Amino acid sequence: SQQGEEDPQALSIQEGENATMNCSYKTSINNLQWYRQNSGRGLVHLILIRSNEREKHSGRLRVTLDTSKKSSSLLITASRAADTASYFCATGEYGNKLVFGAGTILRVKS
Amino acid sequence: DTAVSQTPKYLVTQMGNDKSIKCEQNLGHDTMYWYKQDSKKFLKIMFSYNNKELIINETVPNRFSPKSPDKAHLNLHINSLELGDSAVYFCASSLGIAGIFDEQYFGPGTRLTVT
Numbered sequence: 001s002q003q004g005e006e007d008p009q010a011l012s013i014q015e016g017e018n019a020t021m022n023c024s025y026k027t028s029i030n031n032l033q034w035y036r037q038n039s040g041r042g043l044v045h046l047i048l049i050r051s052n053e054r055e056k057h058s059g060r061l062r063v064t065l066d067t068s069k070k071s072s073s074l075l076i077t078a079s080r081a082a083d084t085a086s087y088f089c090a091t092g093e094y095g096n097k098l099v100f101g102a103g104t105i106l107r108v109k110s
Numbered sequence: 111d112t113a114v115s116q117t118p119k120y121l122v123t124q125m126g127n128d129k130s131i132k133c134e135q136n137l138g139h140d141t142m143y144w145y146k147q148d149s150k151k152f153l154k155i156m157f158s159y160n161n162k163e164l165i166i167n168e169t170v171p172n173r174f175s176p177k178s179p180d181k182a183h184l185n186l187h188i189n190s191l192e193l194g195d196s197a198v199y200f201c202a203s204s205l206g207i208a209g210i211f212d213e214q215y216f217g218p219g220t221r222l223t224v225t
Contacts, residue, residue: 030211031211033213033214035214035216037151040219041218041219042114042200042202042216042217042218042219043153043200043202043214043216044216045213045214045215048212048213050211086151088153092211096158096165096166096207097155097158097166098155098214099155100145100152100153100154102150102151102152103151103152
């Protein structure tokens, strides 16, 4: 079953702007992860946030997690053309698996 | 050095044929996975092996049979291919079990087209 749902489905911004993507999920989770997929490639792990954490940073990425609202957001600051990709959230369920959302397609125009 | 590799990258075949996709990881990970990504980019887990033991077996037709000869390899064999099997298949690995605490490393994918 699909757990995470990303919003928006697609996002187009200018280089240098910030991009925010949201993810909502339905059940209790152990962790939530964000992945990037460039066209025609495999997924690349970006960041993992545990259920007892509220915010995490990695370079230009900032992830927040609100377990009371069952939602997470991924902020990419000062976007670059190379950030153009699909972004997926994945929830770590208490069943030993990651369940992926449908993804947000981000296009950064130079 | 490629961390997770898959072969072949592209596979075009006719309905009814049997085909295999191979996956190898050189990360020393204990857990490996097969995912299917459909045309809408929705990624769904199919199987997971931990130290050669099957730990996740989602609702997948039994025409799909995974085989893990050792913890560095996880192959996927598909019998009697159908049009609906057309998709991109990704292999992935993680040190522990990803749903609990670990990130996954993905292969480049195998694009399967059934005609």
